[in-house]
Amino acid sequence: MKVQRVPPAALARLPVYVQSLKAMADQGVGWASSQEMARSTGLEASQIRRDLSYLGHFGTPGVGYEVKRLLQDMSLHLGLSHVWPVALVGCGTLGSALASYSGFVERNFRIVAVFDAKPETIGTTVAGIQVQPLDLLPQLVREQGIRLALVAVSSDCVQEVSAKLASSGIRAVLNLAPKPLSVGPEVTVRNIDLAAEMQVLSFHEAMNRLSVSAAALRRSSPRAAGQ
Amino acid sequence: MKVQRVPPAALARLPVYVQSLKAMADQGVGWASSQEMARSTGLEASQIRRDLSYLGHFGTPGVGYEVKRLLQDMSLHLGLSHVWPVALVGCGTLGSALASYSGFVERNFRIVAVFDAKPETIGTTVAGIQVQPLDLLPQLVREQGIRLALVAVSSDCVQEVSAKLASSGIRAVLNLAPKPLSVGPEVTVRNIDLAAEMQVLSFHEAMNRLSVSAAALRRSSPRAAGQ
């Protein structure tokens, strides 16, 4: 059982492979080559082979990968069959939507505790769970052995939440607040700012427009080209 | 006015700089060095200098960057002050939550049209906008000059939505469906699968556990180490 270091970029692609393999298994596909997986995922075949090789030797030369066995091996290594309890912090519009997001349940994540900073939300029920005050977070996380947290608070609460998470012994956080979260170095954090993601797209568009007009300018007045 | 190619990795960090600069401007900070920006963003000073240099020469050696002017220049280049109309596709729990997500409005994105595939939702109102059938998407996108779309449908609708978007002339898509979206090569797509992001964290945790126990194993029975 080889336990190699898996590069972050490869790790981030593993969920794609899992989804693709599950779909194949559901369709009764027994074996798949890296070519076929490439077609169904939109990635390069060589990249898929390299990524899977970080986990060990699972393929059969001349044939490909046995879908079921590959899934089993990944389940074992990646805790896929394990049900992961998750703490949700923040139950505004976005937080509440995530509390009942079926995608999490389908992938074996269960939100087992909900926290919020605003006193008026404490005690209300979100997706069948009573909202707890932020101060109870460290205690409940510890008691229930929760290792993953999902943060969806407004930017002005991020600092406060960081502190509570840091003292709770949580292991990893998916942060959807529009501000990067900084807990200690032992905690893995993924920051996803949806508005920033939209901005990346709009920046790209805005610059396209600019370079188009700049290109047009250059074409009409060659002297401007050298800059 | 230099129009250099900005590498994707740098482009993805620009929203962070914008947020940080805005916060500084609000606090009345006039100038900031790359050091100071590094402190407030958690990134490396040298990386910030390199990233900003792709946009042009904005700093003053020995002093730093003038916060207000840098923001103005970025606004000009990146269309920051422009209000971007956005089409929302999918108004389930997640889609509806995003329709009223204040983060988008704060960053000048306005959802101006909402579409859904399910007949029972057509005609209902989400965030003050009447939900339209998917078939009207190409027409309305064209008529209203919409360039950005936000997709939050279930995985079984992704294919159908792809086709409609492709024929609509949309320019960029933020896809939150749990399945990658493939439109033509002229359309920029960012796929964010929230459940997959959670999986990346849980994989990391699961592997940590494994390597810890593997390390323990190795320590207790040295013969297993070579492999």
Next chain:
DNA sequence: GAATGTGAAAAGCTTCACAGCC
């Protein structure tokens, strides 16, 4: 003195191409 902007080195990631295996 202090900080930018950028060559150059280092690290990381992807793709090529093929030996080895089925």
Next chain:
DNA sequence: GGCTGTGAAGCTTTTCACATTC
């Protein structure tokens, strides 16, 4: 013949380090 797993090449991104500018 077909496909995996992986050295090696190529590309991108990050970091270093310093000449240049204020």
